[in-house]
Amino acid sequence: MKTTLRTKFILPLYLVAGLTLAGCHSKNSSYQGPITKPNTVETAAKTPGGVSDPxxxxxxxxxxxxxxxxxxxxxxxxxxxxxxxxxxxxxxxxxxxxxxxxxxxxxxxxxxxxxxxxxxxxxxxxxxxxxxxxxxxxxxxxxxxxxxxxxxxxxxxxxxxxxxxxxxxxxxxxxxxxxxxxxxxxxxxxxxxxxxxxxxxxxxxxxxxxxxxxxxxxxxxxxxxxxxxxxxxxxxxxxxxxxxxxxxxxxxxxxxxxxxxxxxxxxxxxxxxxxxxxxxxxxxxxxxxxxxxxxxSQKIKLGFTPDIDSLEVTYGTETSLPQDRVIIPRGPDGYTFDVENNIVIISSELNIERVENGQIFVKGVEADLANLQDGRTQQEE
Missing domain, CATH: 3.40.50.410 (von Willebrand factor, type A domain)
Incomplete structure (x- = not known):
């Protein structure tokens, strides 16, 4: 798949993870602690090697x-x-x-x-x-x-x-x-x-x-x-x-x-x-x-455990608006997610036009593992 961009070069690669904490509800909630309200956090960290292009x-x-x-x-x-x-x-x-x-x-x-x-x-x-x-x-x-x-x-x-x-x-x-x-x-x-x-x-x-x-x-x-x-x-x-x-x-x-x-x-x-x-x-x-x-083929280690279905992998400049970035699809020509090692893997078959000062962004909702283990899937009222 070839995806076009507006500009032409790619420089340092950064990982941007939007983290949203999700709560849930359970029939046995009286025996459990309160569920934390969602808290949206955005962080940025260099990926291993500190560059966008391999x-x-x-x-x-x-x-x-x-x-x-x-x-x-x-x-x-x-x-x-x-x-x-x-x-x-x-x-x-x-x-x-x-x-x-x-x-x-x-x-x-x-x-x-x-x-x-x-x-x-x-x-x-x-x-x-x-x-x-x-x-x-x-x-x-x-x-x-x-x-x-x-x-x-x-x-x-x-x-x-x-x-x-x-x-x-x-x-x-x-x-x-x-x-x-x-x-x-x-x-x-x-x-x-x-x-x-x-x-x-x-x-x-x-x-x-x-x-x-x-x-x-x-x-x-x-x-x-x-x-x-x-x-x-x-x-x-x-x-x-x-x-x-x-x-x-x-x-x-x-x-x-x-x-x-x-x-x-x-x-x-x-x-x-x-x-x-x-x-x-x-x-x-x-x-x-x-x-x-x-x-x-690049591997991006995440600093949080995401809800897999919430992952969004995009490509653009640091100053670009999220809606203006190119979406990297999930699949053999885009990215896959290694659940065991918590790694986003960019496919060697990804075919995108380089953009000046381009970066790959990874955004997702942080999985509330404690609530998931307790079987709670909805936030308490």
Missing amino acids: KVNILFVVDNSGSMKRYQEKLSRNMKLFADQFFSNPRIDYKIGVVPVYDSKYLNDKTVYPKNGVRKMNPLGELVKLKGLDPAADQNQVYITRQTKNAKEVLQATVAIGVQWGPEAEESYSPVIAVMDPKINAEKNQNFYDPEAYLAIIFLTDADDVTPSLSADEFYSKLYAAKGNKSSKILIAAALPNIRNRSSECTTDGRGPVQSFPKLLARSGGIFADLCSKNFGNHLASFAKKLAERVA
Whole structure:
């Protein structure tokens, strides 16, 4: 269902709960205390995370060693399928960046090789500049946002970062840890990383990770800790050649990703996107769909126990009149209510036009649990 609004952006999300205390009547009321008269209270509190739109950082970790040219091109060609799935949800507030792999083993190798010269290395954890930006845009930007014009085309161009003579002992994990570092984040990456946001990582490589002193389990544990021990906030995919495919079109660097990446995908529940498969693009699209569904579904914890039938969930600005707000319907395309945990769940399928300074409002009558347990349903006269 698509619902139109009058304006265009969505910012911090607040929960507004109108609470009305209801009394009731019982045949045994002479043995019970007096029923409290209704008292309408309105409160406002920030929801967990303090924002209206769900946020996600999407990080592509791209191997730019000499063997990766055709794999980068394949990723780039198929990014449209990823983008079509992910960008279709207008509510997700995303930052998308690309970082090269790292090589600490040969970082200081100054040997001049007869064929290739001196190795060229990228700094650890620094996002590459975006490609294909609008000429009027700042050309120094390092990540895509909802404000980026032609975001699909920019993403498609940027993931093909090019190859170079340099990385040989490829580290895919260490750049991710570096991207999360507060100093690098602020000084080099224009505050790409948001500790409160979801984190989605897509690896592209034909080699296994060899980050020193960091196993797949240890790497995932660092991500898990960084996200407040919430595995739901971490999504991982790896675009890798199938090591069982020995064709000339499915080459690997050395033995390929034989240990570390399989362990990481098993630990994280991640998606393996087979670079040698004709369905590679569909694998990317599946990950994008999973990502959008995970991020866009929001849970709003209520500070009161509502009478379920009285719940009203609406969308508008803080200054809008209640009658001018858009009603979010109850159901699979709107919201559902988790009675056991007292949570309003906004569906990932909710399709609404963003409104500037928009908020989601939840209003309801507080259930008088004591009176309900006593069987009293009407107020005493």
